[in-house]
Amino acid sequence: xxxxxxxxGLQAALFLASQxxxxxxxxxxxxxxxxxxxxxxxxVLQHLTHHGLLRSLRGPHGGVALARxxxxxxxxxxxxxxxxxxxFEACVLGLxxxxxxxxxxxxxxxxxxxxxxRNAFAGTTLAMLVAEPERLAAWQACWTTSPDAASAHx
Amino acid sequence: xxxxxxxxGLQAALFLASQxxxxxxxxxxxxxxxxxxxxxxxxVLQHLTHHGLLRSLRGPHGGVALARxxxxxxxxxxxxxxxxxxxFEACVLGLxxxxxxxxxxxxxxxxxxxxxxRNAFAGTTLAMLVAEPERLAAWQACWTTSPDAASAHx
DNA sequence: CTGGTTTAGGACTCTTTTGTCTTTATTATA
DNA sequence: TATAATAAAGACAAAAGAGTCCTAAACCAG
Ligand code: SF4
Ligand code: SF4
Numbered sequence: 001x002x003x004x005x006x007x008x009g010l011q012a013a014l015f016l017a018s019q020x021x022x023x024x025x026x027x028x029x030x031x032x033x034x035x036x037x038x039x040x041x042x043x044v045l046q047h048l049t050h051h052g053l054l055r056s057l058r059g060p061h062g063g064v065a066l067a068r069x070x071x072x073x074x075x076x077x078x079x080x081x082x083x084x085x086x087x088f089e090a091c092v093l094g095l096x097x098x099x100x101x102x103x104x105x106x107x108x109x110x111x112x113x114x115x116x117x118r119n120a121f122a123g124t125t126l127a128m129l130v131a132e133p134e135r136l137a138a139w140q141a142c143w144t145t146s147p148d149a150a151s152a153h154x
Numbered sequence: 155x156x157x158x159x160x161x162x163g164l165q166a167a168l169f170l171a172s173q174x175x176x177x178x179x180x181x182x183x184x185x186x187x188x189x190x191x192x193x194x195x196x197x198v199l200q201h202l203t204h205h206g207l208l209r210s211l212r213g214p215h216g217g218v219a220l221a222r223x224x225x226x227x228x229x230x231x232x233x234x235x236x237x238x239x240x241x242f243e244a245c246v247l248g249l250x251x252x253x254x255x256x257x258x259x260x261x262x263x264x265x266x267x268x269x270x271x272r273n274a275f276a277g278t279t280l281a282m283l284v285a286e287p288e289r290l291a292a293w294q295a296c297w298t299t300s301p302d303a304a305s306a307h308x
Numbered sequence: 309c310t311g312g313t314t315t316a317g318g319a320c321t322c323t324t325t326t327g328t329c330t331t332t333a334t335t336a337t338a
Numbered sequence: 339t340a341t342a343a344t345a346a347a348g349a350c351a352a353a354a355g356a357g358t359c360c361t362a363a364a365c366c367a368g
Contacts, residue, residue: 001155001241004326007248014247014259026344035250040327046346058345059335075246087155092229093168094161095296096189104296105168105289109274116270120263135259142249142258158356180314194357200316212315213365 006082008036009044013053013078015143017070017126018136024056024063033143044082051081071127079121088118159198160236162190166199167207167232169297171224171280172290178210178217187297198236205235225281233275242272 002010011034019025027045031038045064048054055067066073079087091098092110100107130136156164165188173179181199185192199218202208207227208218220227233241245252246264254261284290 001244002246002248004248007246011247011249024344028344037327039329042345043327043347049345056345057335058333058343060337060343062335062344064345090155092156092161093165094156094158095165098296102295103292105283105293106278107292109278113271113274117267120267124260124263129259138257138261139259141256142252182314191357193359196315197317197357203315210315211365212313212363214313214367216314216365218315 002079002087003083005040005044005047006079008034008041009048009078009082010075011036012041012045012064013048013066013073013126014129014139016054016064016066017073018130018139021069022065024061024065026063029063035143048078048081053077053081066126069127070130071125073126074122075124075126076118076121088114088121156233156241157237159194159201160233162188162195163198163202163232163236164229165190166195166218167202167220167227167280168283168293170208170218170220171227172284172293175223176219178215178219180217183217189297202232202235207231207235220280223281224284225279227280228276229278229280230272230275242268242275 027042031041049056054064056064166184181196185195203210209221210218
């Protein structure tokens, strides 16, 4: 459904949304907390930076941060930036030369499902996922429990 | 969203559903009508045969046919046979060790979307897509118009 | 039994995705 | 200015997906 890169991007974005607003977080730390490959995550986040969804800063105290308030970033934006708009436009049968004019028998039904999908992603912002204390706690529980992340950073 | 193999399988199944009930259709003919690679389609349909969704017969007048009446075959069965159940069970974030007990902030919302998706595929049979004359016509228009398929078979 | 037709099965190539590693450019701080 | 920290960029390897092709096995008709 979603590519791996995309899920990593979403995880990282959600992580940033749950941190202090506007703070630059090193990718190293994100990758450790979420248990992802540092180098691979770097690639994904570079991509998001190019698309203007993240800001980045090199050097000491550098890292990445959300480019906009988390209330203004939808999940759909992130998915589209990484995987492209296919998920929200593609179709089940993938027939050549079909469409509204020449719809296959599934067209109408599928359009509905696709709309459902699109609404879910477009109608959810990062802020919505960390606003309620219980949701935030649930999210943090997903990564704060990773054992090796607790090792001190000298 | 769906793998290529999966869309090919769905197209072929729909094609068979629109043919005479129980008749064996050569894969060669299916591939020509739908404009798909014969060898690749063969692989996909072999897979469906192994999963008991198709019957097959070698030799002259052989081919493949639906193993059950099209009214008893859902799109979900075909998708699961080819792509596996991931689409209907997988999740957006793909966190390790999460689930009902330790849900991420998206879990509930996502479950809803996934249910929508599952209902659409599980609630649609092949017969439903070719029962209404207009739908059948729409479907046939998708492939009967391929120009080279009209060339006589000597 | 013989020969042509059709699926079955596997080897193989090409492309995309995933992941690793190394080097370079930029920044803050001492 | 020197040093350490950090993202940026690109080369490279490994794995999965897509697609091609060839041979074998089954089947029917004569
Ligand atoms: S008609 Fe619509 S649903 Fe059918 S194959 Fe084309 S785009 Fe997909
Ligand atoms: S809690 Fe649910 S939605 Fe969240 S990552 Fe796990 S399975 Fe996916």
